[in-house]
Amino acid sequence: MTGSPSSASLPARLARDVATKLAHAVAVVFAAYSATFFLLFVLPGDAVLARIGTTDAIGSNDLAQLDLDALRSEVGLADSLWSQYLHGVTGLLRGDLGRSLITEQPVTTLLGEVLPNTVTLGAVSLAFSVPLGFLLAVLAVNPRSKAVRSFASMVPSAYVSLPVFWVGILFVYLFSITLGWFPSSGSRGAASLVLPVTVLSLLGAAQFAQVLISSLRTELGTTYAAVTAPAKGAGRFHTLYRHCLRNASFPFLAVFGLRVGQLLGGAVVIEMVFSRVGLGRLMVDSVKAVDLTVVLGIVVVLAAVYVAINVLVDIGYVLLDPRLRRHPASATRKEADA
């Protein structure tokens, strides 16, 4: 990097790229907030009923005696949709997600209680799934035995066809009921993390391996790997690890960000299977109670997490792949410098 003529302009260009990406990311989070807001608040009547009790529990007779308008204005649902929206957006800018319609607690407090649990689950699963995905992909491409290769390439596509909650139940049956190795539910201690992390990291690994296998196969078929490397005497192993794996990782990186969102969604379901305290439980309870503000808050926070990870992936992509640094603009500048 040092001494090359383009290095001087690299930080400036990088800063501009990052600024564009950040602006785009803010626009996406804002759009996600708006879409979810209008989806949720277009029919506000149910939220007020939910505040009194469940919708089923209330007969039409009781309903007539209640002053619904007073209740609506109490929680701010009587305002016009636009003023509610503006109120929500200004709150969002200040980092305030409003208060729960049911318990009146601030949504940020509710989220702060459960988010560490879910983030731990997601991060640990991700940390295991990346090396596992690479391992599976290499096993599906490198061994000489065709049986091993086709088996290893079958495993990921089979695993992604399994319902994730059902795999969780199978694991509970095998490892906690039959063998008694790990607790089947709860969220305290490292032992309770083992089974949910296994289910989720296998899912992540399978998805990553699918992408890696197809990109590794493409790379192995290109001239530099199929002709040049063997011609200069590189072995299969060397070709795969030193030449192909790095190039094949770029499609993986591009998919990584997309898969994180699916992993978060899977984490929500898995938390329910193992009865863990977390975002999943909060979401399910809020949906059952028609607690619109909490649902909106959870959706926005997860969308923001997803977008943030994708911005990081995009920046990492530019940093890692030298081909992306060579814009036509920089080439002309290089000539001018010379």
Added chain:
Amino acid sequence: MTDTITRAVVEPAPPPTPVRRRRGRVRELHVLLALVVVLVVVAVFPGLVTWHDPYELDGLPFTAPNGDFPFGTDEIGRDLYSRVVHGLRVSLFSAVLAVVVALAGGAVIGVLSGLRPGGLLDRALGILTEAVMAIPGVLLALAVITTYGRGAFVAAVAIGIGEATGFARLIRGCVIQAGTLTYVEAARTCGAGPLRVVFRHVVPSIHHPVLSYTALHFGLAMLAIGSLSYLGFGEAPPSAEWGVLIAGGQKYLAHAWWVAVVPGLALTAVVVLFSRIAYLSQKDNR
């Protein structure tokens, strides 16, 4: 620049697929499609292959699988085999609904934004697509259910909205790519309007990748709808929908593993069937 040119020249043409292997694939594809037809017939007329009523208490609770009850019985003695077969209808047709919603939404957004890539409409739709993509599918569906209430078909439409983003991206890419095809350019030169070009020339040329993507997402939609009903937001419990069956069986795992395991196996089998069809039809195209 020179690098890419030499590579294009030197690169050996991919060896032609052996005819026999290709023929084998086509045959497998036909067998699988026949299986789908069988599944649809069973889903519409479940009485053809079952001999117990799915809602009647025909046996003792928790009878292990045997000749009369091939999958055993559940906690109150209903025939699990009959329940699984009857549950196929809801699972299959809600997935159909989800995929139809996803395909329709994705086609409209994809074609609109692919018409003028980089234009204002394309950028606005791109941000909207990305915003919906940023919300995990299950959570988006839960948000829809918060407003419109639980139920298999609400869940299906909600999952379809989430999956429409993937279809939109795929179709946008295909439309842009198809715009550079020679016969599309020829049609444009002959004076065909943009709408005529899209509907007569572009759309027919992209149906193949879209179809195999649809088959793949059919299976994924089944999984997503299954997780929603597992969470308790799909069909209500007396129903035999597979997610409901699995959720019901989880409580009795220690006494009777089959109540939760068998419906999951059925769901897996159908999803594998569709993803295999997607894989084969994709291969067949090349």
